Amino acid sequence: MTELTARPWLSGLAPYRPGAAAPSAAGSLSSNESALGASPHVVDAVVRAARSAHRYPDALATELRAEIAARHGIPTEQVLVGNGSDELIFLLALAFLAGGGTAVCADPAYRVDEISTQVVGGTVVSVPLAEDQHDLAAMAAVPADLAYVVNPHNPTGTLVPRDAVRRFREHSPAGLVVVDEAYIDFAPDPLAATAVPLLREGGLAVLRTFSKAFGLAGLRVGYLLAPTPVIDVLSGIRAPFSVNRLAQAAALAALRDRTHHEAVRVHTIDMRRRVSDLFTRHGYDVVPSHTNFVLVRVPDEAGLVRRLAAAGIAVRPGSALGVPGAVRVSVPGDEGWRHLQRAMADPGMLPRT
Ligand SMILES: Cc1ncc(COP(=O)(O)O)c(C=O)c1O
Incomplete structure (x- = not known):
């Protein structure tokens, strides 16, 4: 053996x-x-969904993806839902870093960005924060496959303005800039801060989660907004039913309770x-x-x-x-x-x- x-x-x-x-x-x-x-409507939605617990969930979370796409004014083909945004971070690593790719992260980084890169045999280049903020000029000097910008950042809580993210996207040699907006709802003006409008310029993806402002950490739902070819690659390698029926129903109810x-x-x-x-x-x-x-x-x-x-x-x-x-x-x-x-x-x- x-x-x-x-x-x-x-x-x-x-x-x-x-x-x-x-x-x-x-x-x-x-x-x-x-x-x-979570919203009180989430509990009702979960109870209703539990009646069909014996049935597999919709593999691609069609209704939820459509609602998310409409919310952000982008095509549904640019949305992928995952078992928490952590699953999507692992999928990005699998698709774009496995076997020797490089990710550039701030130091300190959100730990899952580093771990997922190391798990697939990739290399993390860590760029120290400058005054608790991403040092985007230094990060743009690093040749990388993926560049992670956590905005606002965890663990410092600092925010990078959208124009700085745009300039970074223009100057970074990274194949894809991943802007993790897990905490964006708590910024003073989330609509002014989010990188979602930069999606149409290409080379950039945005990660969001239902674990924070929507209160669904225990149900595990996050989503990625990205160029369609990126979504297609990740859809092809994901575990088909990773977002369960209760989680999909809960996320829809949470999204609708403004x-x-x-x-x-x-x-x-x-x-x-x-x-x-x-x-x-x-x-x-x-x-x-x-x-x-x-x-x-x-x-x-x-x-x-x-x-x-x-x-x-x-x-x-x-x-x-x-x-x-x-x-x-x-x-x-x-x-x-x-x-x-x-x-x-x-x-x-x-x-x-
Ligand atoms: C920056 C950041 N991204 C992603 C996540 C994970 O989110 P999820 O619960 O959707 O996997 C967290 C959770 O703390 C986080 O701080």
Whole structure:
């Protein structure tokens, strides 16, 4: 029998580590989930869809893709739905990086962009952030197959203006610029910030997720807007039924409930300011955020993570995200906010070196 060995490039891979759980949902501020949950219409839609659980889902999520396409004013052929945007990132790697391709990412990057590249035997070129922002001039100097621009960025929460993305697209030698807009709904003016209008200029793709503003992280739905040839390649290599029936129904219901979506946006922006102010008042530096989390610089990262955990609040240590000396705090709901305020009132939470 042949000895079974994993491909050699997989041996040094650092796997993705999800955020720690807290004793309560309100105190779970480590994974940037929606503090207000999903639209109430989602629950009804999921219950209805569950009655047909014995039937395979629509492989290409036709109705959902059509609704997404109409929402963005682009043809349905330019939309692909995935099992979270993470699946789509892996498909991009499989199609365009397998066996020696190169992806250029910011450093720190969204971890899945790096992991997916390494999994398929590609190379990641990491370009350090400049003042917490993508250094697009330096990234444009890197010959690459894919260039990832996470906008707004995770873990810093910074936003690159659309014109800068356009200039990057013009100057980067990358075959495809992938703009990951997981958090774009929390930017002050998402329509002005999004790269979707750049799609018609070619060479660019936009990733979106239902996990953040739509509150469907547990159901796993994301989508890619891209030139039709890119969508065709990915459609041909994907697992046929990766987006299940409940997830498709939920995403449609979430997309149609504009009132809930706007309430989440307003709540998040208001609460983000309160969380930023709370940490600033305590003497911490906070990176101005355009997302549903804030990055707080802390002299004693492990200590603050431990003290918050003891108070029932889970946050993400910056070291796990490539920003040592920081913690990333997701925007809470009202109960989580009261919890966080109580915890931070303890003098032990003040910055320590
Ligand atoms: C920048 C970024 N892209 C993609 C994702 C993953 O989204 P999904 O849940 O759709 O896989 C996340 C999740 O945290 C993220 O931060």
